[in-house]
Amino acid sequence: MLDRTLLTLGAFRLDAVVLGPGETSVEVLGRRAIAVVLVSGQARCNGTTLQPWRSMSVTGTCRIEALAPCIVARLAVDGPEAVHLGERT
Numbered sequence: 001m002l003d004r005t006l007l008t009l010g011a012f013r014l015d016a017v018v019l020g021p022g023e024t025s026v027e028v029l030g031r032r033a034i035a036v037v038l039v040s041g042q043a044r045c046n047g048t049t050l051q052p053w054r055s056m057s058v059t060g061t062c063r064i065e066a067l068a069p070c071i072v073a074r075l076a077v078d079g080p081e082a083v084h085l086g087e088r089t
Contacts, residue, residue, distance in 0.1 A: 015074045019043065019066035027062045027074075034058055041070025062086045 016039070017025050027034075035059055038050035043055055044065045050072070064072050 008059070010079040013076045015076070017064060017072045017074065019064065019072070021066055021068055023066045025062075025064045025072075029052050029059055029062055032075050032076070033060060035064060036062065037073045037075070039071040039073050042067035043072055045072075059079050 003069070019025060019041075033055075035055045036045050036050065037055050038052050043050050044067065045058060046061070046063050048056065049067075050056060055075075062074070
């Protein structure tokens with residue numbers, strides 16, 4: 001697994017997770033929300049199959065399972081600007 005921050009702009013953070021077949025990434029979010037986007041390959045998030053370039057909002061726990069080699073982007077908004085996306089931090 002390769003986890004890399006691509007962009008941080010104020011309260012916005014864009015990460016990419018690169019997983020090989022059978023690998024899993026787990027992130028505990030609590031009440032905070034993130035958006036998950038499948039960039040390439042095949043993966044599931046919390047048991048739901050991701051569709052390429054379709055965002056999925058996730059709170060609680062974000063468990064990404066790679067069905068094939070994949071790249072998954074995660075967009076998080078932290079700070080007071082994130083009130084509508086989950087718990088205010």
